[in-house]
Amino acid sequence: MKRKHRRLLAVTVGLGLLALATVLVLNALSNSGALAFFATPTDLAEKPPSPDRRIRLGGLVETGSVERASDGRSLDFRITDGKSTVRVTYDIANGPVPDLFREGQGVVVEGKLQSGGIFRADTLLAKHDERYMPPEVAEALKRTGHWQGEHPPAGQAKP
């Protein structure tokens, strides 16, 4: 086999694999489980998404809203951005409740909005830092005017 043919073959195989990868990527993207779109409670109230669209919902855990089922299998609470609230139910078979999940703290959940207006979450994220506010949440709260600002660091750096 001549060098030119060999190179042609390698390029063909390479392009074929790239095409295959593109098909795989597009196929994966079109599946609703792979992508999650960020939304705030207000977004959900104004424009309810279709029930099969995966949503990443961020806000604050409303104080006094957390209820644990008596068998410890699910967790119900409300997420608020100051303007609207959404009822969330989380089945803990999907993973343990993060250590930092607390009332009044920022939280991000992933799942789908059921037709009854209840958000069924299968992922619950509260970051491992109590000063930390999930960036999407911080931004959403800023938009609705409920942002209190970050805690200033202990000392201001000086050169």
Added chain:
Amino acid sequence: MIAELGHFALALALMLALVQSVAPLIGAQRGHPGLMTLGGGTAIAQFALVALAFAALAHAYVISDFSLATVAENSHSTKPLLYKITGVWGNHEGSMVLWVLILTLFGAAVAWFGTSLPPDLRARVLAVQGMIGTAFLAFILFTSNPFLRLSPAPLDGQGMNPVLQDIGLAIHPPFLYLGYVGFSVAFSFAVAALIEGRVDAAWARWVRPWTLAAWCALTIGIALGSWWAYYTLGWGGWWYWDPVENASFMPWLVGTALLHSAIVVEKRDALKTWTILLAILTFALSLIGTFLVRSGVLTSVHAFAVDPARGAFILVLLAVAIGGPLILYAIRAPSFQGGGIFAPISREGALILNNLLLTVAASTVFFGTLWPLFLDAMGAGKLSVGFPFFNWTFVPLMVPLLLAIPLGPLLGWKRGDLLSAMQRLLVAAGAALAVEVVVTTLVSPEKTLAAAGLALAAWIGVGSLAEWAERVQLLRVPLRTMLVRARHLPRSAYGMTLAHLGVAITVAGIAASAWEQERIEIMHPGESLAIAGYEARLDKVEPVQGPNYSADRATFTVTRDGALVATMRPERRLFTVQRMPTTFTAIHSDLLSDFYVVLGDSDGKGGWTVRIYQKPLVPWIWLGCMAMALGGLVSLSDRRWRVGAAVRSRRAAAAAPGD
């Protein structure tokens, strides 16, 4: 005072790096020996200076000098000494200093061990190393100075994130950086070859050991990170396709491809330009990986913009470091002479297939990791790409690669015989079939995919051993002859077998996760819970006091058929400085399975949420990674790569040009 000394040492190192990036290059161009040798001295001196700066920073952490901003923000006087030291690289500034320390260490090693290199190649390699050093030292000094003073100094620091106070995570970044930065040597050799316009087998012989060393370190680093996530986060998972994980996985994938293509350059003098491109891409992905994790761009594109100087510096650095060599490549690569000719079915062909699959797989990971960042930066909305995306794109591309692992080494160079290779793999095929049949009929008929995964592992494992058996003529010659053959097999052959066995072990560990069992219950002291034939009894929950945390510690007695298996003590810790709770999982491993116990919240009425997993074969995931890294190290000890071996072979090649 010591901190100022460290600061000064960094500045001095920057000046030396500037000299190192220019002088040897001019020397090599003009054939000026004095300028060329300047590269070696500056590289070693630069390492000494950066080591001094690093020591000064570590000193500040150890004595808890809270007048330094990084120490005040990331350390605390009550922190155990070990974590004061490892805390040096637990933050942006310190980790950058560690990065440069390792970079200059590699530069000094090239200067030290590279005395047998042709002087012009050595000078150019060191000059490129110097340029990377210049960029990073300038980045540290101008945007992320670790020696910034605070006035007034706070009385105590803000403490370190408790999740990071863990030995697994403490040693994870140095290994990761050894890997990332180790690829800089391959990168420098590639750029030097582009400047020189010449690549030969001896060049590959120099590049391979450096790539191999970096690859081993990166393998260990990724495995440590995954293991840390497994035992510390309490979720029972070990890989999340998280952007931080992907950032280290992409250079590993392309680095693995580089490792294999360098073999073709060395043995067959082919694939030269492709190997150079891979060397550039591997280091480019290492740079992107470093900055993805360290710049804050992952938590938010906007956090990245909070510090515009840092963000702009990173973007310019990436553009120059990746764009420059690629432009040089576009200009120079077409002039390289193609090497040995080979048929598509040959070992070269198999290695090309390996390379294509690995790079295409890496590109899908790249897309999934960076696409959300790109959309966000364009203002097109926020979205996240979850693990299903990666499972549906990455796994289908890996399957043909894994299937081909035993075949490649059995194909001959230049022209291979697929049929006879297949015949020699009959035993492996039989083993895979046996595993498939046994698992689907006897164990669990419904888990077809997982059974196929185990069969794949058997195919790779037995197939890799079959190649070794072929080389030593197992059972075909008398035992004594076989042993002599086994002893004379080069170490690199053993390295390959071991690394491929490691792949098989990891694949088996991943596939077996389909059989894991999990139970979550609210338990009261005295109650028992049965899972997978084991019985776990919660004896008591008691408060305990750690050095910088207080905790609730549960005691579980785990039995199987009445016999004691283990006494396990998971904790729920509350770190006093940060007021932050963390879980401390208890894991009992017998290397065939893990028993994993997590203590959750108290329900306030004497009950505790308890989560227990029984995970068959899960330790194999990391054991396999260790076997891969060990294979790399065994290969590294091959005599061909001892100091001076390369120069002899280059002389031999020059003496026999018609070879």
